Amino acid sequence: MINEKEWNQEQERLDVVTEKLKERIAEIEPEVAELQNQAVNIRKQFWEEVTVNTSTDEDFEETYYSIKQQEALLSERERSYQLRKQQSKSMKRLLHVPYFGRIDFHEDGMRSTEQVYIGVSSFVDSDGMSFLIYDWRTPIASMYYDYSPGAATYDTPAGRVGGTMELKRQYQISESKLRNVFDTTVTIGDQLLQQVLGKSPDSQMKSIVATIQKEQNAIIRNDKSRMLIVQGVAGSGKTSAALQRVAYLLYKYREWLKANQIVLFSPNPMFNSYVSTVLPELGEENMQQTTFQEYLEHELGTVLSLEDPFDQLEYVLTEQSTREYETRLKGIEYKASTIFLQAIRNYVELLSQRGMRFKSIRFRDRDLITVKQMETQFYSYEPTIRLANRVGLLQEWLLKELTILERKERDMHWVQEEINYLDKEHYADVYNDLHKERGVFDFAEQYEEIQEMLNKKNRRDESDFDYAEQEEEQLRRMVVKEYFKPLRKQVKKMLFIDMVGLYVQLFDKERAYWTMTNEAMAPEFWNDICEQTKEKLSQLELFYEDATPYLYLKELVEGVRTNTDVRHVFVDEGQDYSMFQYEYLKKLFPRARMTVLGDFGQAIFTHATELYGIESPLIQLYGASETDLIRLARSYRSTREIVDFTKSMLPSGKEIVPFERSGKKPNLSKVDSRAQLAMCLAEEIATLQTEGFTSIAVITKTAAESMDAYDLLTEHGCPSVRLITKQTPTFEQGTLIIPAYLAKGVEFDAVLIYDASSRTYHRESERKLFYTACTRAMHRLLLFATDDWTPFIQTLDASLYDVKSST
Numbered sequence: 001m002i003n004e005k006e007w008n009q010e011q012e013r014l015d016v017v018t019e020k021l022k023e024r025i026a027e028i029e030p031e032v033a034e035l036q037n038q039a040v041n042i043r044k045q046f047w048e049e050v051t052v053n054t055s056t057d058e059d060f061e062e063t064y065y066s067i068k069q070q071e072a073l074l075s076e077r078e079r080s081y082q083l084r085k086q087q088s089k090s091m092k093r094l095l096h097v098p099y100f101g102r103i104d105f106h107e108d109g110m111r112s113t114e115q116v117y118i119g120v121s122s123f124v125d126s127d128g129m130s131f132l133i134y135d136w137r138t139p140i141a142s143m144y145y146d147y148s149p150g151a152a153t154y155d156t157p158a159g160r161v162g163g164t165m166e167l168k169r170q171y172q173i174s175e176s177k178l179r180n181v182f183d184t185t186v187t188i189g190d191q192l193l194q195q196v197l198g199k200s201p202d203s204q205m206k207s208i209v210a211t212i213q214k215e216q217n218a219i220i221r222n223d224k225s226r227m228l229i230v231q232g233v234a235g236s237g238k239t240s241a242a243l244q245r246v247a248y249l250l251y252k253y254r255e256w257l258k259a260n261q262i263v264l265f266s267p268n269p270m271f272n273s274y275v276s277t278v279l280p281e282l283g284e285e286n287m288q289q290t291t292f293q294e295y296l297e298h299e300l301g302t303v304l305s306l307e308d309p310f311d312q313l314e315y316v317l318t319e320q321s322t323r324e325y326e327t328r329l330k331g332i333e334y335k336a337s338t339i340f341l342q343a344i345r346n347y348v349e350l351l352s353q354r355g356m357r358f359k360s361i362r363f364r365d366r367d368l369i370t371v372k373q374m375e376t377q378f379y380s381y382e383p384t385i386r387l388a389n390r391v392g393l394l395q396e397w398l399l400k401e402l403t404i405l406e407r408k409e410r411d412m413h414w415v416q417e418e419i420n421y422l423d424k425e426h427y428a429d430v431y432n433d434l435h436k437e438r439g440v441f442d443f444a445e446q447y448e449e450i451q452e453m454l455n456k457k458n459r460r461d462e463s464d465f466d467y468a469e470q471e472e473e474q475l476r477r478m479v480v481k482e483y484f485k486p487l488r489k490q491v492k493k494m495l496f497i498d499m500v501g502l503y504v505q506l507f508d509k510e511r512a513y514w515t516m517t518n519e520a521m522a523p524e525f526w527n528d529i530c531e532q533t534k535e536k537l538s539q540l541e542l543f544y545e546d547a548t549p550y551l552y553l554k555e556l557v558e559g560v561r562t563n564t565d566v567r568h569v570f571v572d573e574g575q576d577y578s579m580f581q582y583e584y585l586k587k588l589f590p591r592a593r594m595t596v597l598g599d600f601g602q603a604i605f606t607h608a609t610e611l612y613g614i615e616s617p618l619i620q621l622y623g624a625s626e627t628d629l630i631r632l633a634r635s636y637r638s639t640r641e642i643v644d645f646t647k648s649m650l651p652s653g654k655e656i657v658p659f660e661r662s663g664k665k666p667n668l669s670k671v672d673s674r675a676q677l678a679m680c681l682a683e684e685i686a687t688l689q690t691e692g693f694t695s696i697a698v699i700t701k702t703a704a705e706s707m708d709a710y711d712l713l714t715e716h717g718c719p720s721v722r723l724i725t726k727q728t729p730t731f732e733q734g735t736l737i738i739p740a741y742l743a744k745g746v747e748f749d750a751v752l753i754y755d756a757s758s759r760t761y762h763r764e765s766e767r768k769l770f771y772t773a774c775t776r777a778m779h780r781l782l783l784f785a786t787d788d789w790t791p792f793i794q795t796l797d798a799s800l801y802d803v804k805s806s807t
């Protein structure tokens with residue numbers, strides 16, 4: 001703590017800054033209103049201010065420039081308005097907490113020491129020179145996160161600046177009053193962090209700018225590597241760091257980078273709402289948020305219906321060890337592997353020579369263009385041309401063929417029949433078109449003529465015989481064109497390629513597969529995998545594990561529909577993506593840098609990818625020289641007791657370092673019956689609520705178990721529990737029942753594990769799911785079982801938990 005004199009000085013400075021902020025806000029507010037008025041007025045009077053005259057070329061030109069001028073004026077006013085509004089908003093935000101940190105930095109070679117106060121945005125004094133507050137993302141502020149007092153440096157575009165940090169101070173401020181001041185010797189003082197972490201979680205994630213740790217700062221400010229991989233243990237601040245990194249990038253590259261050029265892939269839709277307030281809190285717009293599933297569905301369109309990853313996981317977790325189950329598991333593994341990825345690439349090579357599959361273009365129950373014709377045309381192209389380019393050529397050819405066929409079709413008998421049944425509007429359209437061509441510009445006259453024509457059924461200018469013929473021709477053209485529209489659309493959408501057939505073709509006997517894929521090794525149970533895959537596809541359904549390979553093949557065949565606008569892709573829970581999915585993302589966003597954050601300790605899917613270490617295939621995605629790896633070992637979320645308990649479940653858990661925050665040990669309650677379980681749960685929930693915990697989760701293994709828990713608790717009068725399913729759109733506080741895989745990435749004051757018995761968690765593959773569930777707890781972890789404890793607990797040292805004796 002600082003002495004009283006220093007405290008008073010700090011409070012005085014705070015008062016001065018607050019006053020200046022208020023003054024500036026008072027100055028700027030009328031300006032904002034005025035600029036807004038001006039912009040609105042310009043908009044309203046836009047057409048009054050420009051002279052529209054198109055009589056001569058000169059008049060037309062004058063009109064054009066007059067409009068341009070007015071447009072420029074409007075956009076200048078709107079820009080100024082937005083800028084001022086932004087400034088006003090950020091000052092209002094500062095008014096609550098002007099700054100949270102200070103460093104005194106003596107730059108080498110300078111006479112004086114600068115006091116650098118750090119807040120969520122910069123605030124410059126009225127002289128336009130002196131920074132009363134520095135934005136946390138400015139280069140100089142980086143020292144606050146990276147150094148303890150002593151020698152320190154920071155990088156600027158002009159080079160590295162060195163000096164001595166003479167002081168490092170942290171503040172807790174609310175309502176313009178200093179609440180706490182800490183001088184720190186370590187990088188960021190633990191006291192403040194202790195206080196922040198001791199609080200209850202919100203229904204929404206909070207910004208961590210005041211307490212970013214050095215290793216997290218390295219993630220936030222890394223802007224050199226094409227690929228940044230972060231392996232961080234549960235609760236180490238990966239998601240937090242990712243969001244502050246977005247804010248940092250938006251600040252540093254504000255001239256070029258807009259929020260909609262950043263995409264975050266979240267583990268589930270509910271998670272999107274959980275993190276959606278962090279960036280606005282920092283004064284930035286939210287990036288695009290999506291889930292991989294959403295992306296797949298978008299790319300697949302309506303042709304196939306896609307299983308979602310949660311249904312796949314439910315299947316893996318619930319089914320018994322049947323042959324079908326083993327087959328599916330092997331299939332999931334194989335279809336996520338780099339062997340299969342290479343197999344598909346090789347398969348595409350083969351398709352360059354033979355084996356392409358097309359769908360004929362059919363019209364009125366006949367083939368307009370046959371598969372044979374397409375094959376002949378396709379394989380007549382130069383074999384050195386890339387497959388996707390040849391498909392492009394074929395598409396052009398088909399469109400031309402359709403034009404020829406469309407012309408021929410006009411003479412068909414059915415067209416005449418169709419014309420006979422045309423309604424009045426169609427005739428009117430044709431009549432209109434023809435008269436337009438004649439140069440009839442008087443709309444009133446034209447309207448009258450049409451009216452008359454329709455009333456008297458006098459369809460044309462009878463004196464002009466040519467018109468009758470032209471009209472007939474025009475009608476035929478119009479009718480056929482209408483019918484050919486969907487055919488053209490099909491061709492443009494590449495529906496002439498039999499994509500399902502192409503994918504299915506790959507799942508052939510081992511020998512054929514081996515040949516097609518240039519000798520790819522098929523996995524165990526290959527024939528069964530083939531049957532299972534084909535069976536599913538015959539119903540126009542796709543297993544989740546097939547979605548990415550299918551789309552990858554589609555992209556290789558049809559050419560990549562890339563998004564070149566996106567510059568940064570963030571993948572949270574990155575361990576749950578396969579290499580296949582990464583390859584696909586790389587293809588989709590060719591101009592983007594990628595940040596992957598995850599924890600192999602929480603890899604709950606069969607297709608998981610190891611993120612860290614030389615074995616990580618992810619390094620190969622952009623190559624080692626373009627990839628940076630960062631490891632986070634310290635866990636901030638849970639108390640030391642909870643971390644000690646959970647880390648012991650993982651073979652690699654030794655590396656996990658708990659943040660020193662104490663609480664109760666995890667508590668184990670064995671119960672004899674479901675009725676007793678309900679009673680215990682209800683009792684514990686009530687106690688936790690009276691202790692002031694506002695966010696409580698009963699975590700189950702599967703959705704079915706969640707349903708079971710919900711029924712049990714509501715039957716036994718446990719009030720206000722909410723059931724969370726994969727359809728729940730937003731994350732809310734309260735007492736929730738939630739399957740473990742949906743609780744990924746989020747946290748709760750207290751977690752109750754609904755059934756930690758060996759009956760529920762026994763397979764080795766379930767270890768990480770169990771670990772993920774337990775690591776959601778911040779302050780309290782309670783586990784229940786109606787049977788023997790899961791082996792993941794049985795093997796733990798008994799000193800790591802308390803046991804509640806059954807009543």
Ligand SMILES: Nc1ncnc2c1ncn2[C@@H]1O[C@H](COP(=O)(O)OP(=O)(O)OP(=O)(O)O)[C@@H](O)[C@H]1O
Nearest residue numbers: 208211212213234235236237238239240636637745
């Ligand atoms: N530097 C920090 N200062 C304050 N709080 C922090 C800091 N780092 C992490 N936290 C807090 O720790 C908790 C866990 O953070 P976060 O959810 O980002 O971790 P994670 O690594 O993504 O976790 P998981 O993989 O388990 O989902 C959050 O409450 C976050 O606010």
